[in-house]
Amino acid sequence: MSQRLPLIIFTLAMAVIPLIPGIPPFWIVLLDNIGLAALVAMGLVLLTGVGGLTSFGQAAFCGFGAYTTAVLTTAYGVSPWLTLPASLLVSGIAAVLLGIVTVRLSGHYLPLGTIAWGIGLFYLFSKLEFLGRNDGISGIPPLSIGSFRMLSPDTIYYAIWIAVLVSALLTMNLLDSRTGRAIRALRRGHVAAEAFGVQTPRAKLLVFIYAAVLAGLSGWLYAHFQRAANPTPFGAQAGIEYLFIAVVGGAGYVWGAVLGAGIVVVLKEVLQSYLPYIFGGQSQLETIVFGIMLVLLLQLAPAGVWPWLMSRLPFKPARKTPDTSLKLEHPARASGTSPVLLHIEKARKQFGGVIAVNDVSFDVNAREIVALIGPNGAGKSTTFNLITGVLTATSGKIAVLGKEVENAPPQEVVKLGVSRTFQHVKLVPDMTVLENVAIGAHLRGSSGAISSMLRLDRTDEARLLAEAARQIERVGLSDQIDQLAGSLSLGQQRIVEIARALCVDPQLLLLDEPAAGLRHMEKQRLAALLRQLRDGGMSVLLVEHDMGFVMDLADRIVVLDFGTKIAEGAPAAIKRNPDVIKAYLGAAA
Template identity: 90%
Template structure:
């Protein structure tokens, strides 16, 4: 309920504004423009701030929504309300077609791609005859309910802001869900999310389409507010401005979209109204001053104005506590029919002329802790990546429970019961420990995006969070459950990664340098946990440089050097192996 309090307060304020005595009509027009911009920026919050996909082309999707209703109402006599779902569908279909290509891009190619099709669609709108070319379409009928027609800004005001409030509610619900966590994980790269079953292309396309639909809704409202549609508001300049709005307000915050829209729209209006008087009618001066002011604003609040304001409030929003009594069903997977969980036969990985893994063979049995050791650059982490599907093998075979996985994607490997941590910690720093760990239970939930938005996923969500809380308690970080992951020490972050991997309920746990950054007593607690997991039926394959930790813990040790296996055996045998002493342990061993 606490999370919904700002929405209730905001709705009450918005509803009261038009009834303020002496309210100038121009201010209502300004608020309508803020609401229309906020809808587009809200989609960019999800797309860019949360999903990490930068888009400069959202104005084009506004054009799809506006032109769809303009054509259908003026040329074919459709009711404006009937064109609403059609406008959203057209915007969504356009987003699917463009997104299939766009979301595959990365780095600077992604924003450049959105600029390219944004400019292309702007010129398309201005050249098509049935869209009125550069003149556009006029005479669009107003929205109406019965005999009540929304002819003036004060009447359509409520339609615009109801759309903003409903969209904000749906967006917050989506972010506060299994699907939302998967989207938020995208910003830190795809490898960690895919290791726990997140379908990265699907998640990227989902957020791309969602942002486009919100932009289409804004365009639909704009067409009936202005009663006309032409290409000018849907060009690249407008697309850049929408992204500015999201960044100024706070690119990762839903309410930041509304605040950013208010700041940018009002600032533009003030500059356009008063600068000509101050500087004697100099043209385009407002654009220069506007840019300078935005840069100054971002210097003062680099993460956006909304989080800057929230950090200064004396009361921080509370978080719900997971109900630890809610059991999460065990994942449905094949149980081992033999003692061998993992079988690696002559695995090879070659990068050009560099052989990172050279015909390595070993296995991991049930209820066994196996250590993979060797000097830096020996191929240990590459071997982990081959097992978990991050990399494909150049040769040889890798099998889990008898299933070949040497060329399987990570999402399929984790379904077999293989979970992992990473050499370089891959947590989302601005998500809590609980939220990060819950990503590990992604495949154990079933609720989708639509059910999340309308809050039908609460039972499923409660079980996922309860499982995450149990694993956090299991690894001894219960006191940090509501802390942001980025605020923890490196050693604690590694323990959080272990808790996230345990949420998979794995048969085989792969740990890449889990003791790095831990103090002595923390290492002892970790060793005790791993022994407990082994005794409970789980197998562990770990990479570690702390030889005291490895030799006291492992049942077997496999040694790599320059990608080649040079020894395998019990810890006592490895300690006295001359090849291992020469290559890794050192003569004093």
């Protein structure tokens, strides 16, 4: 109840505003425009702030929503309420067609791509005859309920703000779910997300469509608010302004979209109203001052105004402790009678003329800890990437429990019970330790986006969080469970990655330099944990440079040098091997 109290207060306040005696109609119009902008910015919060996909073309999706209802109501006499699903559907279909191409882009090509189709669609709206060309479509009927017609700004006000509140609730529910964690993981790149079963193209397309549908909803409301639709509000400048709103409010925060819309819309209106009087009617000055003020605002709050305000509140929202008595079922996997869990035979990886892994062969047996060692550049991490599907082998054979994983994507490899950590930590820094670890259990949940938005996933979600909490306790980080991952030390972040990997319930655990950054006692606890995992039936393949740690822990050691295996055997034999001493350990060994 305490978490919902601010929302209840905000809802009551917004409901009362139009009922205040003597309130100027201009204020209501301003609030209507804020609500319409907030809907588009809310989609950008999910798309850009959470998913890491920058889009300057969201105004075009507003155009799809507005023109769909304009055509259906004026040319075919369809009821405005019946055009709502049609407007959302058209916006969604347009997002699918554009998103299939757009979400595959990365780096600066992605925003450039959205600018390109945003400008293209703006000119398309202005050239099509049935859309009224540059003049657009007028005479759009108002929304009505029975005999009550929403002809004025204060009557459509409630429709706009109900849409804002419902959209905010659905968006927050989506983010607080298995699907939401997958979307948030996208911002740190696709490699870590895919290693735990996230279908990144699907997740990117989902968030792209969701943002477009919210923009289409805004366009539908705009058309019935203005009673007309023309291309002007759906151009590139409007798209840039919507992105400004999301960034100013706080690109990763749902209520930041509402706050950002309020700041930008009000600031713009004030400057347009008063600057001409101050500077004697000089045109375009408001645009210059508007830009300067936004830059100053972002200097004060670089992450956005909403998180800046929240950080100064005297209280923090309480988090619900996961019920660790809830259990997840063990994933169904093929079992084999062979003691060999991982079989690598003449694996080779060549980048042009560089051979990173040169016909390497070795096995990992059940209940065994195998160390993969060698100097920097020996091909250890590349071998890990070949096993987990991040890279495809040039030649050779890699099999897990007899099943070949040649050219299999990471999402398929993890289903076989292979999980991993990374040489360079890949956590989402602004997510809590619990949320980061829960990403590892992604494949062990089943709830989709729709059930998450409607809050039908709570049983599934509780089990996933309980599993994450158990693994955090297992690695000894229970005290940090609610801390942001980015606030932890490097050593603690590596331990969090191990907990995330354990959430897969793996048969084979691949650890890439797990002891780097750990103090002596932390290394001892990690070694004890790995022995416990081995004794419990799990196999471990680790890359590590701390030879004391490796020699005390590993059952068997494989040594690489310039991509070639030069030795394999028990730790005692490796210590005495002259080739290993020459290449890696040194004469002092």
